[in-house]
Amino acid sequence: MRTIRQPALAAAISVVAFAAAGTAFAQERAFPEPERDFYVIENFAFENGSVLPEMTVSYLTIGNPENPPVLITHGTTGQAEGMLGDPFAGNLYGTGQPLDAEKYFLILVDAIGAGQSSKPSDGLRTDFPEQTLMDMVNAQKMLLEDHLGIDRLHLKIGFSMGGMLTWTWLTEYPDFMDGGVPIASLPGPMAGRNWMMRRMVIDAVRDDPAWNGGDYDEQPPMLQYMSAWFGIATSNGNLRLQEIGATREQADAFVDDRKAKTTVGDANDVMYMWNASRNFDPTPKLGEIEARVLVILSQDDERNPVELPMLEQNMALIPDAELYIVPEDAETRGHGTTYNAGYYADVLGAWMKTLPNAPEGLEQE
Template structure:
């Protein structure tokens, strides 16, 4: 009766991306383009005209907010994780800009026509390591100077081996058109937004989620407390932290 669709967004995974061959000639895309492509995949490609649930994590969480606004009658429920329903700003914008500027100002980037990955991809990886977990976890896995260097070097090496500078650049620049705030009242389906208290990218201290969720007609928000199980921004991948809330959302939104 039900099936799960897990699409690779434009610029990611097996979907079309700069590293497939076009490099810097690849068309610029934004989050709204990505949501539109997902909608067309479901409706035109798979013949799906209604979803039981739309959910996503991090960038996918931001897409979920946009889904609820642009196609308010398409789904029975929405569950964005590790995201905020406002334009990217402050520290969240700054870490992206640091990576974007590092790549664009890198002579080795060569306007996107490099033969080998430019050194700035290492900067991108280092920034991702810095932002993607919580301080307690990082201190536990890197308790000394030498261990920190070892852990960081391995993380960076893995990223450089698997990723591409143009792909990273395009993916980060794609967030420039993200701003669901003006249309939050258009969301009709029950929505449960879940963040974690130790998320450096979406810190609860800003109280943005608490403020904006009041504008969503059937919206509810939950912040998972810091614990040994949370992983900062990466807490969204630990299903044990939020699965009970998902069951509750599906039960309450059943038709």
């Protein structure tokens, strides 16, 4: 394993303001307009043995299908459109950027349970099969092979849960891609604080009488409360939170603002998504990875602490892996830091040039 160190990076990069974070979009995109389409998989079999007669997979594409394909996946409570936000796409998809949409064919997929793909709120509610990350990957693989005619990816990249999906792709289908970039995801089991806090969110909502076993007319109030709590706890960073809440009054104002502004989806959809990573553990198959791997983490990520010994131990198991950790400062946002690709675009760009089957002429730029 090689660790990439760039102590002066924060001063050298152009970081898109976090005021536009989340699913905010550029007024003028520096890349072609995404196109949405759908693929319906008949009799989709889940890991738990359940079968859904029709599984809809919603996805966006950007660029020329003849170019090297790149699969991009979103976080737990996100969707494909979220990967068009300025902090991520604005630093990656434009001309001359690492995932230049004129050189690559970008595929952004709504995971099972998210966006416009099949999910509990479509009507089945808690009768919808409980999906896993493996189910999501299998549906994505069917989309690529059976619908888009793609039998090999140039790159698989994803943020947060999308990073876990990248690890799952790398370990379960090791010969399917040239490279993989898990962002904000450790190469180890869903455990520790990450799982404990997810479990607290799930239990708090399901214990809310308004949830009513998943058969509710209005969203249970605990869903918004716990979503705000989880966001404050794991997506802000210690330095930034201290600056925002330097006094009790300022801290209270921030909490009140988050409680009022936090947007949530359907409770069953959200609970299913938080629970989907319950069995995630790439550890046993890390040594079988064939693709080149670049792991991108942040020093202040509360969900994926870089100080855990497991990180170095498990990275050493991967045949060809590099690690880049974004340094913490007063502007980084904990788990949310690496959604801003400005912090690592130059690192990713240099690494992309080393991949096999890179677009013609890329190495000369």
